[in-house]
Amino acid sequence: MGSQGGLAPQDAQDAAAFVGLLRQLKEESGLTYRQLEDRAADRGEVLARSTLADVLRRATLPRPETLAVFVRACGDDHDVGAWLEARDRIAAGEGSQVGSSAASGVAWLPRGFRLLSVVAVALVLAAFAWIIVPDSSNGRAARAGPSIGKPDSGQPLLLSSEECPGVLVKGAHNLCVQELQKRLQHHGLDLPADAVFGPYTKMRLMAFQAFAGIPLTAMADETTKKALYEETRKIDTWTPKQVERRLREVFPEQPEKAVRLVRCLTLLDPIWIWGNPDGSRQWGLFQFSDLELMELGAEPLTALNPERNIQLGRAVWERTKDFNHWSCQPNIAATAERRS
Template sequence: MDDAARDPVPQAVTAGEYVALLRDARRRSGLTYRDIARRASAAGHWLPPSTLATMLGRTTLPRERTVVAMLAAIGTPAGEVERLLGMRRDIEARLDERDRCETQPARDTADPRPGVDPAPGVDPVPPEPPRSRAPRPVRRWLRPALLAVVGVLTVGTTGVLLPKAVATVDDAPTADCPLVLRQGMYGPCVLDLQEHLVAGGLAVPVDGWFGPDTTSRVIAFQAMGGMPVSGIADGRVLDELADAPPVPPTWSEERIGKYLRLVFPEDPGGAVRVARCLSGLDPYRVEVVADGSRRWGLFQFSDTELSRLGVDGRTALDPGWNIRAARDVWSRAGGFGHWRCAPSP
């Protein structure tokens, strides 16, 4: 019996089986998630441990660029990289074909016999014209990335092959990402930042645009992590997002409403209305105003108010504290006149 018969090349026909192959490759490498992240970074990829853990913990087909980053980091031979990526593309094509079949319009159930008119008063429904399938986007980054893996390789002290250089990736976060991400930027580097914010428990639109919502979430993450609060995602923020546990689960609107009614029994409706107007009932909402100062949490306490109260942004983002502090203000002011908020139309 030849070697191929004794040790068949692993194959996968489903997304779950494909992820299992990747998990096995990671296990056989003997590298930890942090080791792989460091090696991927040295090769020009951005693959935080949390992203790797998420990919290997699911049964859905992972992104091609993430697969390339992991395979490069663990020193996978070039031929095996090509084979695994080809296998992934085959699975992706089958999934696309299945989705296309499932979304085909139902067959016309009208009487197909010639001369039979539709029911009186009912307009016949014209058949939907066949949709032309858009060509799959060309992954311009894939071939250069593979060439980099195939290209200059060195053997480290552990005998693991490591890529010495890697080509630039057009549409994926790489070493070409800016060292600092800030409001106004757009692109895949921001997209990855947003995905990590969401994974950490801070909901934000994942659209690749670093707008006020992303700034708000970065500030919240910095405050809750005890970091300097700037709203700018630098290397420390990205590292913390990759390694830190999720932020405490946010309160639901129902829980917020119940607590507001408990704390403001004299005017529960007014309390809910003001909090909704100020923050959309989002406990982690941080607004940056024109002068650069910030307003925090459900009742949008200002930096000046937090300083006077002797608390930091992390405390202000605790919905329980924020509501109780609002009650104190309400009691002193004799109502909600302290807050000015014009509800959205």
């Protein structure tokens, strides 16, 4: 699928052609570097003007996270996935050229020596792989990557190492994001460790920040990384079944409507957090906005407590004895249900 304006990232065959398409994308957007930086910031993402200028000036592939933020800043109608897939394909192709170059280096030898040379190269590469790739002790295939230390092992911690960017933001997809997701899982938060920093990971990260009492940046900055490696009590929340049962108890007059509304709003997920285009956020089962929480004298952490959130919902319901205060957009829930 091509991008808006006829740009087709999948047609790029090398890094230079790919960056050329990125330059065209910027031109088609009609936005300046400052405007692109501001649009990214409006989404809670980071896209420094200097970084973007450097990316578009060179003929090398940008980081995946930078690419994703840039494409989104150029317009919501662009297919970020297509750009990331094209970037990864080119990166993989450039990596495979190393092996082909090694083979071509013995092409001038006689046939017998050529075969021996190729075998020797293969043996050397296999031996090297044996050294750098640890065997898997759980029966799964081992994969090469940065070494990941445990908090009490004395080894470097991946998120705080030079292997990872200083700040991880939505749009990144790499082993650093996977480590971030695993640390969130360790603290009791349910999410896939798929190495993709999408809306669901952003939601869970913000929930962790709220429970940890650190700034709600929705980004894995240094403060958040440090907190992720600290051993604290796991976050304990309700299952959807527990939420449904409690909703029926608190709203005996309209139990079906209560469950249907909250399922539409948040999939019965007590720590559901949704960000709006204007930078405001909505919290918990009944999706109270920042302003509503302020008016109710409540904090975001209060709204993430399922019992407190349901009681706040009951207080609002009492005013009119109905649920007309809320409106649900099913597409929001359906989008996040993919947990991407």
